[in-house]
Amino acid sequence: MAKEKGRTLVAQNKKARHDYHIHDTYEAGLVLTGTEVKSLRQGRASLVDAFATVDDGEVWLRQAHIPEYSHGTWTNHTARRTRKLLLNRREIDRISRALQTSGSTLVPLSLYFSDGYAKVEIAVATGKREYDKRETIRRRDADREAQRALADRQRRR
Numbered sequence: 001m002a003k004e005k006g007r008t009l010v011a012q013n014k015k016a017r018h019d020y021h022i023h024d025t026y027e028a029g030l031v032l033t034g035t036e037v038k039s040l041r042q043g044r045a046s047l048v049d050a051f052a053t054v055d056d057g058e059v060w061l062r063q064a065h066i067p068e069y070s071h072g073t074w075t076n077h078t079a080r081r082t083r084k085l086l087l088n089r090r091e092i093d094r095i096s097r098a099l100q101t102s103g104s105t106l107v108p109l110s111l112y113f114s115d116g117y118a119k120v121e122i123a124v125a126t127g128k129r130e131y132d133k134r135e136t137i138r139r140r141d142a143d144r145e146a147q148r149a150l151a152d153r154q155r156r157r
Contacts, residue, residue, distance in 0.1 A: 003115070003116060004113065004115060004116035005115060006114075006115070007112055007113070007114050008112060008113040009110060009111075009112045010040050010043055010044075010045050010110075010111045010112055010113065010118075011045040011046055011047050011110065011111040012047070012109070012110045012111075013047040013048065013050065013107065013108055013109055013110065015048070016047075016107045016108070016109055016123070016125070017109070018128075018133060018136070019127065019128055019133070020105070020107055020123075020125035020126060020127055020128060021125060021126050021127075021128055021132070022109070022123045022124075022125050023098070023104075023123065023124045023125060023126070024094070024095075024098060024123065024124045025109065025121055025122070025123045026087060026091055026095065026121070026122050026123070027114075027119050027120075027121055028059065028085040028086055028087045028119065028120050028121075028122055029085065029086035029087075029117060029118070029119060030061070030083055030084075030085060030086070030118045030119065030120055031083060031084040031085075031086065032066075032083065032118055035068070035069035035076050036066050036069075036083075037118060038069045038071075039066050039067055039068065039069045039070075040066060040111070040113070040118055041113075042069075042070075044066070044067050045064070045065065045066045045067075045111050046064070046065040047064055047065075047108045047109075047110070047111060048065070049063045049065070050062065050063045050064040050065075050107075050108045051063060051105065051106065051107060051108070052085065052106040052107070052108060052122050053106065054092065054095060054096045054099060054106070057089075057092060057096075058084060058085075058092070059084070059085040059087055059092060059095065059106075059122075060082050060083065060084055060085065061082070061083045061084075061085055061108060061120060061122075062082050063080055064080070064083065064108065064111070064120075065080055085120065085122070095124060098124040099124065103126045103127060104124055104125070104126055105124075105125055105126070105127070106122055106123070106124060106125075107122065107123055107125050108120050108121065108122050108123075109121045109122065109123050
């Protein structure tokens with residue numbers, strides 16, 4: 001069997017980029033059971049309520065929903081179990097120092113397969129205020145409108 005190449009997206013937390021200011025991002029491996037990997041390969045996962053914590057020098061992904069494998073037996077996994085993330089010691093220390101600041105949290109941004117291995121992209125983030133969210137939407141709409149006007153101008157020539 002040929003080795004898998006590239007990146008295959010399984011789940012994405014779109015609301016995280018809307019609700020948080022993203023500071024640093026990290027790619028972490030996941031410790032999974034066999035039925036979890038099979039369920040992920042079917043493209044079934046959700047990061048909506050998920051978050052990560054640093055406990056005793058280890059990073060844990062909590063509340064990520066990977067549904068039970070449909071063809072699994074009694075050895076199936078629990079859908080919302082706590083999963084260990086694999087990071088370098090230097091990265092874990094950097095993350096734990098960043099989380100010491102007030103208002104910082106660790107949010108998962110996406111879950112994907114990279115060259116056959118399940119990975120999660122996590123970020124150190126701080127929550128946005130309501131006016132920050134409105135400003136982001138306003139800026140995005142203005143950029144979109146400028147692109148439309150530019151494209152329209154190019155078409156008229």
